[in-house]
Amino acid sequence: MASSDYARIEQAILYLDAHAREQPSLDDVAAHVGLSPFHFQRLFTRWAGISPKRFLQVHTLSSARRLLAERRSVLDTSFAVGLSGGGRLHELFVTLTAMTPGEFKLAGEGLTVHHGVHTSPFGDCLIAVCERGICGLHFLTGESEAEALESLREQWPRASFIESTKLTAPWAGRIFPQTPPRERTPLSVLVKGTPFQVQVWQALLRVAPGDVATYEDLAKAIGRPKAVRAVGSAVGDNSVALLIPCHRVLRKTGVIGDYRWGSSRKQVMLAWETLRREADNEDGDGEALQSGLA
Known part of the structure; x- marks a missing residue:
């Protein structure tokens, strides 16, 4: 598109x-x-x-308030069992891998990141991949490809970056298939974050397509009910759009909020x-x- x-x-x-x-x-x-x-x-x-x-x-x-109320029981169940809820046809299967503390300190040293811009149902996006999976997905909103790439470079300052749309195209095809696939293989995602951030991102993966959660829901899900503000910061720091579904988080009033x-x-x-x-x-x-x- x-x-x-x-x-x-x-x-x-x-x-x-x-x-x-x-x-x-x-x-x-x-x-x-x-x-x-x-x-x-x-x-x-x-x-x-x-x-x-x-x-x-x-x-x-x-x-949106009604949507929150309608999906709350489903959400509570999904958090309790550690699995995503409904959305049988469109549910994304994502395997989240976090960098080890040692790898975190290396800041991407020895990592080769291939990147390319692709179209999607939600506009153009920059997809970045490495040998361990997808390490970045940025929608080009109000910023150029160069600016989005610079944001990735800041996250992985010692990595080598290579523009390769040909290499990233198969990944784009798996994220945004033209027709629903008969079989789905989990998508591997590599993230760089603190243990707290990774906890929040893992909780986000349990919010299924068509469902929504509040920041309070996520804080409760990771066992830190009073850390609502910190949860909000972690949601905002997610650099893998859509696959780690931070767009499914609403304020408890039902307001869409920033993104x-x-x-x-x-x-x-x-x-x-x-x-x-x-x-x-x-x-x-x-x-x-x-x-x-x-």
Whole structure:
């Protein structure tokens, strides 16, 4: 999906969210994003796997408090058993590996990082991989590829960086497959963080697509119920977007809140996952879904 397509989708989602009570027509939304109704219908359905009309019917983002309340029991169970909840079709399988204290001190010395920019349902992103897996995923929001790469260099200052879109393309294909794969192999992710940060990121992996959690939920899940502010900092320090799903964290009031790669993108990502779960529930075999995440 081209960046221009994502920009239109973002505009459409935000427009539908802001005008949900008015039940805008297809013509209204299409005009807002500068497309004919026919082309907008095709674009939105290809992206979401569900029509704009159906999106309004299952819309939940303007009722985030209700979403929190509805998913709380599922979330508590997933934390208790250490497994992700629902989202059968779109659940991401991620194996998180943290650097050892010795490797942490080396700051990436001896590590070769290959990187490349790829399109995704949420706009262009910089993907960085090494022999141990994915070590960075940055959406290019308000920053250039060079700026995103500089952020990775700061994290791994002694590593060698090589631009290689050809090498990162297979990883992008696994993260953002064009069609749902029949079999999924866990994605390996290498992170550099303190033991506390790693604990928080591991807890995030147990929040399934279509579910949300609060910072208080995460603090409770790692056995540090009073460390809410520190949990928030750890969530914000995540440098592997989407795969470590920091976008699924809301304030306890239901407010979307800040997001490293843009609050609008966070809202769109939550909408996408909600839509996909609805589509999955309505179409058990998933054959109607033409694109999306593993």
